[in-house]
Amino acid sequence: MTNRINVIGGGLAGTEAAWQIAQAGIPVTLYEMRPVMTSPAHHSEELAELVCSNSFGAMASDRAAGLLHTELRRLNSIIIGKADEHAVPAGGALAVDRAIFSKELTQTLANHPLIELCREEITAIPREGVTVLTTGPLTSEALAADLQQFTGMEYCSFFDAASPIIVGESINSEIAFLASRYDKGEAAYLNCPMNKEQYLAFREALCEAEQAEVKDFERENAKFFEGCLPIEELAQRGEDTMCYGPLKPVGLSDRRYPERDRPYAVVQLRQEDKAGQLWNMVGFQTNLRWGEQKRVFRLIPGLENAEFVRMGVMHRNTFINSPQLLNATLQFKNRHTLLAAGQLVGTEGYTAAAAGGWLAGTNAARLVQGLEPVTLPSTMMMGALIEFITSASPKHFQPMPPNFGIIPPLEKRIRNKRERYGVYRDRALGDLEQWLTEIKHQRVVQTVS
Numbered sequence: 237m238t239n240r241i242n243v244i245g246g247g248l249a250g251t252e253a254a255w256q257i258a259q260a261g262i263p264v265t266l267y268e269m270r271p272v273m274t275s276p277a278h279h280s281e282e283l284a285e286l287v288c289s290n291s292f293g294a295m296a297s298d299r300a301a302g303l304l305h306t307e308l309r310r311l312n313s314i315i316i317g318k319a320d321e322h323a324v325p326a327g328g329a330l331a332v333d334r335a336i337f338s339k340e341l342t343q344t345l346a347n348h349p350l351i352e353l354c355r356e357e358i359t360a361i362p363r364e365g366v367t368v369l370t371t372g373p374l375t376s377e378a379l380a381a382d383l384q385q386f387t388g389m390e391y392c393s394f395f396d397a398a399s400p401i402i403v404g405e406s407i408n409s410e411i412a413f414l415a416s417r418y419d420k421g422e423a424a425y426l427n428c429p430m431n432k433e434q435y436l437a438f439r440e441a442l443c444e445a446e447q448a449e450v451k452d453f454e455r456e457n458a459k460f461f462e463g464c465l466p467i468e469e470l471a472q473r474g475e476d477t478m479c480y481g482p483l484k485p486v487g488l489s490d491r492r493y494p495e496r497d498r499p500y501a502v503v504q505l506r507q508e509d510k511a512g513q514l515w516n517m518v519g520f521q522t523n524l525r526w527g528e529q530k531r532v533f534r535l536i537p538g539l540e541n542a543e544f545v546r547m548g549v550m551h552r553n554t555f556i557n558s559p560q561l562l563n564a565t566l567q568f569k570n571r572h573t574l575l576a577a578g579q580l581v582g583t584e585g586y587t588a589a590a591a592g593g594w595l596a597g598t599n600a601a602r603l604v605q606g607l608e609p610v611t612l613p614s615t616m617m618m619g620a621l622i623e624f625i626t627s628a629s630p631k632h633f634q635p636m637p638p639n640f641g642i643i644p645p646l647e648k649r650i651r652n653k654r655e656r657y658g659v660y661r662d663r664a665l666g667d668l669e670q671w672l673t674e675i676k677h678q679r680v681v682q683t684v685s
């Protein structure tokens with residue numbers, strides 16, 4: 237087997253993966269299709285282009301994004317290193333001068349003696365050698381078709397129609413009740429009941445709320461996706477349409493208050509993670525602006541103080557069913573020499589893509605060196621994110637951004653949120669140090685002190 241590794245896609249994940257491989261002393265070819273072929277969202281030919289915002293999220297290490305930055309900094313991530321170097325003032329966020337950031341990354345990689353940068357569209361997954369797939373949410377059509385063939389039709393998505401996800405402890409448990417329709421099986425849903433007045437006020441707000449702009453390249457997919465209508469579209473179709481759809485009240489009563497009448501409408505939330513810290517609003521895929529989603533969805537009884545970890549979206553996004561297809565090392569279960577990272581595996585956001593790229597690159601190098609691929613402690617934000625995308629329920633799998641809801645709970649619960657997040661941070665960084673000590677004798681992991 238040749239020891240040259242292929243990385244396909246020079247975005248956030250691919251740039252990080254290629255760098256980690258080269259730092260481990262292994263030659264790597266990084267294939268990037270731009271500028272030979274471009275994506276509908278990219279504008280330049282540089283590596284690691286930031287397609288929209290120039291922000292990597294909150295910087296404080298007791299915030300989810302900030303903890304991920306801190307972990308990646310410790311692991312000598314080139315993406316976070318260059319982001320720090322080219323940061324611009326942005327309040328508490330890590331934002332960068334995007335043009336210099338991407339240009340410098342391109343030059344740094346192109347000048348590395350072990351990295352060959354190939355401007356070429358790859359149309360099929362290489363069958364030989366070790367390969368890391370990092371082609372992102374806008375993977376080119378030919379490669380997406382090959383990926384679909386390799387994984388199986390049902391394990392590839394091309395459109396993300398996701399409902400908002402809410403932190404469980406922010407849901408008012410005096411109003412929301414746990415039950416399944418007609419009490420079938422275990423009580424698996426949190427139900428937010430509405431009377432007629434509350435329902436009509438909610439519907440009116442939903443109909444009047446401002447929608448996000450649909451990009452030109454997304455219009456076609458949006459039409460194609462008629463089968464999965466946004467909640468605001470259902471609301472507009474008629475006064476009671478939602479009551480015959482996702483807000484159907486039948487078979488749902490609050491056992492705590494048997495004297496109460498059946499609700500007029502019910503919003504259901506389904507458990508998203510194993511620990512029950514995150515809840516997904518069933519049937520609430522939406523195209524509303526994020527600020528509008530918060531305002532309108534907090535009108536639902538029980539969700540007045542809802543804390544959202546992911547807002548609803550409806551946009552083009554190529555991603556695979558990672559819980560079905562990948563190990564926590566980011567290797568495909570049915571081909572261990574093929575790895576994947578970035579938005580393609582269902583992590584969401586720039587920093588999360590860099591984190592996956594770090595792990596996939598590190599493990600690709602380890603494979604070539606004859607070392608066991610590694611997994612990260614799930615108490616780390618990086619580890620928790622990878623653990624989530626590789627072990628979530630395959631049936632309802634949707635992309636996930638970094639957030640504290642996916643972190644394993646503490647043995648003793650701390651009520652104050654800020655304090656709790658600080659303890660999560662200390663535990664994550666402590667476990668990272670221990671993990672580094674355990675694998676220190678192995679050459680691949682490069683760290684900064």
Ligand SMILES: Cc1cc2nc3c(=O)[nH]c(=O)nc-3n(C[C@H](O)[C@H](O)[C@H](O)COP(=O)(O)OP(=O)(O)OC[C@H]3O[C@@H](n4cnc5c(N)ncnc54)[C@H](O)[C@@H]3O)c2cc1C
Nearest residue numbers: 245247248249269288289358371372376578579585586589
């Ligand atoms: C319109 C849009 C706006 C977004 N806005 C934000 C935002 O503001 N903040 C945020 O955090 N995230 C945003 N995202 C999500 C964003 O895409 C990811 O956070 C991040 O870019 C994912 O990194 P990646 O490496 O997985 O993919 P990308 O950064 O997209 O990199 C994939 C690379 O692969 C290349 N490629 C594709 N197919 C092939 C092929 N067959 N052969 C060779 N090369 C190929 C592409 O040209 C691209 O350079 C947005 C996504 C989209 C589509």
